[in-house]
Amino acid sequence: MIEFQGLSKVYGGFDAVKPLNLTVKRGEVFGFLGPNGAGKTTTIRMMMGILVPSAGQVHIDGLDCHTEPAEVKRRVGYLPDTPIFYDYLRGREILQFVAEMHGYSRTEAAERGARLLAEFGLQEAAEDYAVNYSLGMKKRLGLACALIHDPVVLILDEPINGLDPRASRDVQERLLAAAARGVTIFVSTHLLDMAEKLCDRVGIIHHGQLVATGTLDEIRAEASASGSLEDVFLKITDEAAAEPTE
């Protein structure tokens, strides 16, 4: 469903994402794990057609994310790391706007918006301006926007970063529900317990390089580490940092 072929990004002389080769299968929840500055957001922005790759390609459902971004957006729901809304639109109006941008009629957009506001516990805030929403509410509104057109793929950049435990659990439950409906999910995070709860498979990216891929058990075995994902993650990223670079 998602196919990376030598995708890379160079800023000046700095390799932010080194040639990335990876396949994410249909229906999979794939965790893209890495510390700050590893290259997660840069990779996701290339998937969304926001950044131009320096080399290589990424395809979603057979479509090239760089040359066919509009078609890709029809199939994909995207939650940016910091969702930004028009501050002086109300929650309801934002969903209405996003739905109409996806081509739904005014009536259908209103119906879809109302359904998602209810599903995401935002009914009571529907008439409030987004500028007054808490971070947790903004992430939920962002997810509602991402889901409004029934996408087959969700691409989420740090969806629970900065949320309190209740808001974080809430978002994770909604993601599990989407996964249960068969949505393919590509989620970046540096929060390892979320990866343990949600992901079928993970990839660990460090200094722009994918240093391990597999199920958590496979990665533990490969790293010859037992214990928590945190232990495995620290071991793998320490080893990658110690390896000489060309």
Ligand SMILES: Nc1ncnc2c1ncn2[C@@H]1O[C@H](COP(=O)(O)OP(=O)(O)OP(=O)(O)O)[C@@H](O)[C@H]1O
């Ligand atoms: N426009 C830019 N120009 C130069 N360097 C950049 C630019 N954008 C990002 N970088 C660098 O590229 C690297 C990867 O950044 P990126 O934002 O993709 O990391 P990340 O894994 O998403 O980290 P975080 O969790 O901190 O957001 C970082 O070292 C960052 O400083």
